[in-house]
Amino acid sequence: MLSEIYRVLKPNGNFCLTFAEEDFMKTLPFTQFEFELYSTEKAQELIKKSDFKIVYTETQTEQVKSKTGELVERAFTTIVLEK
Incomplete structure (x- = not known):
């Protein structure tokens, strides 16, 4: 997918990739089914x-409401890439 985004991006273009951290995503019940989860380090290596x-x-945390209504901390990372 990164190769295709790189191919269609204009010269010197930027691409911002944001994802919830693997540790948080593992706590969600549906991610055990065919999801590839990423930590910052794993994404950077790719x-x-x-x-x-x-x-x-940059990695940040935010408080979000879970399906049960309780507040939970969610860590997410944004990586800015340049062609």
């Missing part, structure tokens, strides 16, 4: 195999 250059990486 990106290094592509032609993209990593410009910036």
